[in-house]
Amino acid sequence: MARIAVIGAGMGALAAAARLAVAGHRVVVYERTDTYGGALRRFERDGFSFDTGPGLLPLPAVYRDLFVKTGKEPLEACVDLVQVDPSSRHVFADGTRVSLPNASRAGVVAALDEALGSGAGKRWGDFLVRAREAWDRTRRPLLEEPLWPNWQVLAEREPYPAVPHKRLLRTRRAGTLAEVGAWELRDARLTALLESHALAYGLDPRTTPASAAVLPYLEHAFGTWYVRGGLRELARAVYERCVARKVEFRFGADVTGVLEKDGRASGVELADGTVAEADFVVAGVAPGTLDRLSAPARVRGDGEVPPQPASASRVTVLLALRGARPEGTAHRTVVHAADREAELDALFGTAARHPRPTVTVLRPDDPRLVPDPDHEAVTLTTVVPARPDEPCDDLTENMITVAERAVPDLRDRLLWHDVRTPADIAEATGAEGGAVPVPALAAGGGRLLHPSNSTRVPGLFTVGGWAHPGGGLPHAGMSGALVAGLIVEGPEFRGSQ
Template identity: 40%
Template sequence: MRIIVVGAGVAGLAAAARMGGAANDVVVLERGSAAGGAALSWGGPCTLTLPAVLRDLFVKTGGRKASGGGALEDNVSLVPVDPVRRFVFADGTSLALPNTARGATKDAFDAAFGDGAGAAWLGLLDHGNRAWSAIRPTLVEVPDASRAELWRLYRSGSGRRAIAARRTLRQVGAACGIRDPRMLAVLDEYALGAGSDPRFAPAVLATRPYIEHAFGAWRVVGGVPELARAMYERCVARGVAFRFGAEAASISSGSVTLASGEQLTADVVVAAVDAQVLRRLTGEQPASASKTAATAGYSPSLLSLRLEASADLELPHESVFFGDPGRAATDARLDALFPASASASASASASGTHRVPADPTLRVHAAPEQPRELVVQVDVPCALPDEAAHGYVPTLVELVGQRLGLSPEVTLTLRETITPADRERATGVPGGSVNGPAITSVGSAILRSPTVQPIKGLLHVGASSRPGPGLAFAALSAWNAAEVLRPTRV
């Protein structure tokens, strides 16, 4: 069987590795110059939950012999992170989130926010557990699940309570006792991490903190480039061919036409691209501007910095520095990040309300092996002109130094800046989102773009497809696609 994979991101590489081998002739087309795709332009941390998904990928594609180097840990260095991340608030409160330990998690929340806070957070995790237990066997691990499976869950009382389709993540948090605005800001971070507006994020996203807590958080030493290298080498070992600098211009049943005009034929085409890009490639009517604005996934700007100091700064894998906790999740801030419609966005831009944030949340990522190299994520309104976003950088660098408490003689040197507009130019994804469309409902969280597309022989994988965004889910979407072709055999 001849298979063409469009896109060499994590999902595309995982699909190619699973589908490669003697039975298939697989070629990967990548518009960029290296494997990794959109993940390389992300530049953020390589934090992994559900490591079993990637472990299964490497074992199943590494040969039967134990000496074949099939295990994930034989190919990359995977290290648990503890704390998972540290949250720092403007009032001096600090929360170091433990990795997997339930008792330690309760104690950490109680110490940071007062008695009862830990029990409230554990209540949220328990809700996430119920939701995950309901959707995992019926929707997540079923390659061609449809709304019929979702409706079957709705018919049972336990299923309805677990999914809580009419409630938001904030409402579930409030029902569990999360009312402190600082704890709400922590909860909002999980919605933002999925590309969702925290005001409308569905309750089913409680699965995200639960999965992180239950299965632990890990980091790949060397980040996404190192993971992409290992996956690329596995693909090559499986006989997969790569063509870099090969941009797909259109996809039809059984063929892919490149921007150069060359046409390639295949039995199956696997599109490892954003859903909006796929619509363009297949000639579907693009989503309206208002719909695109309303569903654009959140995507922060990034700063790559080098700490110039005589001593290394000790930081955990990830630190979140909030501004004024009273404004950490205000509607005005979220309106700027998630314009409700194109007209609202245009009106806001005309009135000058899409200015750079005065007191933004900063997410600082560090690695012990490179203690002076920092990557900083910052929220920038999606309607902000690109030149204004880049012009804001010197202020941000100064703000990073203040949040880290650096002395005046210590300097931060800017190495690279990546805005959502930069990412859009690199990947072709509207708004530069790495998480696909914003999650606003149970359906958009679980039943994203289907694996099997209406066009014969076309499969869809990646953050825009099922089961959703994240490194592990991207690899799981590739498993779904492989199961469609050869159930249980790859």
């Protein structure tokens, strides 16, 4: 039985802790805040309850596998997991609206043809076929296996089978997501639909490789899911599974250093001077934090994937509304920006903040979120640069104005609102600027890969959104499985079969 110290109680760290405890190890989790779950937090006021992190769960199979491998009770016995249908509703710049069925290619094709005109659905359906090929090519190396030592192969090879595009005397293939939209989808609204999946992670579609086609495909193939009571309930269930497997938790325990002895990790030092010895250390922290805990030159060497720089964050507006949620309301509505280029320049360039950003509106049909049936809890989210000190008052008003396209009587029904900024994300997760990590993607020169779960320091591993395979709830759960495999089976571990 090995002693394992886990730094942080985010979802990747919890997933690793539960798996390692089941394997017979003594696991202690040190969390600097007073709770678990990382970005999966909850805000409650006046009988209203809101998720302040992710509001939907793609690819629930990752957490189903976690619960199967760590105990007799399956995931569905611990949380009320439901499929969201329609998967999403979209309000485009020209006023066109479309609701997309959950995990139904034929239904999506029919809905797009009806809303956008004949042929739109087929173009999107054909795109999904190509996106599936990219998914099949990258699923194992990017999600189910430890990062390859020759990761440059993933960085250089574009897995998306782009359609040849003839222009004048040249034939080109899309290399970015924006080019996929322009050359293959050929409709500004379909392009907005495509790019919204990248934008949700703070990715610029103009520079994001075409391999990001796997993001909409993942949602299409595996559905969109919600946990009743909010996604915080998923964090609770994973935490309770850890406790049931005898994982120890030390909250309010700020780790200030990773200790080494004889050239390998030997434990952690806490802010109060306490030393906790360990045979392995698992760091579920952002790169900047890990650099402070252990010298960067010791953790990462030349030729390894560097940490992804802080880029984009989110602002979330929590709305308490009087009046019941109308029958037939979509759980998720994406209201697209009227000026795509202006929004992208504001997010990824030097232009001023765009006054009418793309806003995601979440309106769960969940009585556990409201004081009674005559009220509704609504959450608005938009992407912003990772600058925690930037004021958000004007942006909040702009987001509410945009959301009125999805909730026409919003201001008349508004009781109060609360705002979560990049500074709040930074406080919850420790990520510089409140940055949100992106999922690992192939091509693009490796810009969207993440550092390996193993480090140059024997016995020190990294887990969570800032390590392989990157950000997002499914990816965090996968990172936990990879780290547990590397510790239990050793360097020869090659992932799930």
